Amino acid sequence: MIAASRASDVLLGGGVIAYPTEGVFGLGCLPDDIEAVERILAIKQRSPRKGLILIAARGEQFDDWVDPSLRGVLPDPDPRQPVTWTVRPAARVPAIVTGDNPGLAVRITTNPIAAAICEAVGMPIVSTSANVAGRPVARNSFILRRSFAHLVDYVVPGECGPASGPSEIRELETGRVLRPGRS
Numbered sequence: 001m002i003a004a005s006r007a008s009d010v011l012l013g014g015g016v017i018a019y020p021t022e023g024v025f026g027l028g029c030l031p032d033d034i035e036a037v038e039r040i041l042a043i044k045q046r047s048p049r050k051g052l053i054l055i056a057a058r059g060e061q062f063d064d065w066v067d068p069s070l071r072g073v074l075p076d077p078d079p080r081q082p083v084t085w086t087v088r089p090a091a092r093v094p095a096i097v098t099g100d101n102p103g104l105a106v107r108i109t110t111n112p113i114a115a116a117i118c119e120a121v122g123m124p125i126v127s128t129s130a131n132v133a134g135r136p137v138a139r140n141s142f143i144l145r146r147s148f149a150h151l152v153d154y155v156v157p158g159e160c161g162p163a164s165g166p167s168e169i170r171e172l173e174t175g176r177v178l179r180p181g182r183s
Contacts, residue, residue: 003113007156008120015153016040018130018144021055022082022111023163023181025130025138027152028055030121031065031097037126038096043151046133051099053084053167054124055107057115061124062106065090070172079110081181082167097126107167113158129166137166 007017016029016039027043029036031054041048056062059074067088074085086103098104106124109115118125130138130148138144139160149155168181 003156003158004116004120007117007154010154011036011117011121011125016043016151017117017154017156018138018148018152019114019117019156020111020158020160021109021114021127022079023160023165023167025141025144025160026114026127027130027148028117028125028127031124031126032092032094034094034096037094040126040128041096043148044128044131044133046128047099048096049100051101051105052097053105053107053127053169054097055109055114055118055127056124057109057118059108061118061122065093065104065124066106073172074106074108077108077110079162082107082110082163083181084167084169085172086169086178087172103171105169110163111161113156117156 010017011030014033014036016036018027027040063071070087084105084107086105089104093104169179170177
């Protein structure tokens with residue numbers, strides 16, 4: 001996939017992308033690139049205290065990011081109802097990614113474009129909704145390009161799906177819902 005290869009080059013070069021996810025368009029970078037993470041927070045005008053979500057194509061891509069006791073325990077994803085899980089982070093996770101939260105938010109993506117990007121970079125990527133904090137999320141490519149093309153290094157072509165909105169967020173250990181899914 002040419003778009004995933006181009007996105008990978010941008011990410012590995014320290015850049016920020018806008019890309020489709022299961023339910024909304026997202027902004028992404030490599031989670032260990034602090035300057036890129038700070039740039040996303042500035043674009044979104046988002047407090048670093050809130051933390052960010054990481055997505056991966058496969059659960060194994062989280063092995064270096066989650067507490068070793070949690071490797072391989074993420075449930076298989078449901079394409080129609082994506083769930084983001086909060087888990088105990090590995091020691092290497094930068095505080096800017098978790099924010100003030102005790103857990104790290106992770107999701108195995110079912111969007112083929114987002115998954116291809118994660119495979120191309122060989123690790124999870126940051127996935128936060130493409131919007132300025134408190135404003136509506138970009139749900140179509142026209143709005144995405146109009147609002148973010150001048151702020152990111154690459155807008156990955158494609159459509160969101162198969163979900164209809166942001167993912168539900170749950171604690172892995174308790175199953176407690178922290179944020180209901182939205183449609």
